[in-house]
Amino acid sequence: MSNSIRAAMAPMGPLYVRLTSFVRGDAKGPGIGIMNAPTAAEATAELHRVARVAGADKVVSVAADYRRAALAGGTTSTQWRIDVQAWGTAMAPVKVEPSEQPEEQRTQDADKAKDQAKDQDAAKKAQEVRADAQESADQARSRDVASEQADAPRVEAAPQPVAPAASAEIATTSEYTPAPSAPPVAQR
Numbered sequence: 001m002s003n004s005i006r007a008a009m010a011p012m013g014p015l016y017v018r019l020t021s022f023v024r025g026d027a028k029g030p031g032i033g034i035m036n037a038p039t040a041a042e043a044t045a046e047l048h049r050v051a052r053v054a055g056a057d058k059v060v061s062v063a064a065d066y067r068r069a070a071l072a073g074g075t076t077s078t079q080w081r082i083d084v085q086a087w088g089t090a091m092a093p094v095k096v097e098p099s100e101q102p103e104e105q106r107t108q109d110a111d112k113a114k115d116q117a118k119d120q121d122a123a124k125k126a127q128e129v130r131a132d133a134q135e136s137a138d139q140a141r142s143r144d145v146a147s148e149q150a151d152a153p154r155v156e157a158a159p160q161p162v163a164p165a166a167s168a169e170i171a172t173t174s175e176y177t178p179a180p181s182a183p184p185v186a187q188r
Contacts, residue, residue: 012056019038019083025077068082069083
């Protein structure tokens with residue numbers, strides 16, 4: 001069992017690199033321009049570079065294939081195509097996202113929630129007590145005002161004297177005398 005500082009690795013996906021070159025040679029094989037022909041080592045180095053660019057830390061299951069084929073032959077020279085392929089699986093560190101919190105964290109969160117609920121209940125009760133105190137103070141004030149009004153001496157309005165009639169003539173002239181053709185007053 002090894003103790004590793006690195007986190008577990010997860011596969012990112014497959015990688016593939018292909019390097020191609022053309023060289024001239026004779027019947028024995030490529031000769032001229034062989035210094036420019038790719039090798040399996042170059043292909044695997046390119047594979048690792050591509051993995052780093054993609055965000056991987058390393059490449060596992062690396063393999064390479066070297067192929068050469070004659071394309072055209074003449075009397076004195078032949079053109080050769082060289083293909084080098086490399087492939088592997090890119091690996092990156094696993095990003096740990098806690099799906100569940102540790103037990104201690106859950107109990108602390110539960111305690112915080114309980115404390116918040118208690119604080120909310122205490123605040124609600126204090127607000128209700130304040131409202132009850134305000135209501136009882138308002139009722140006491142209204143009783144005091146009512147008792148002060150009851151204790152205060154009542155001043156009754158003096159009856160107003162009736163204005164005397166302006167003159168007796170007006171009273172006599174206001175009598176109604178019906179016309180002879182009109183029906184009597186009682187029938188109207």
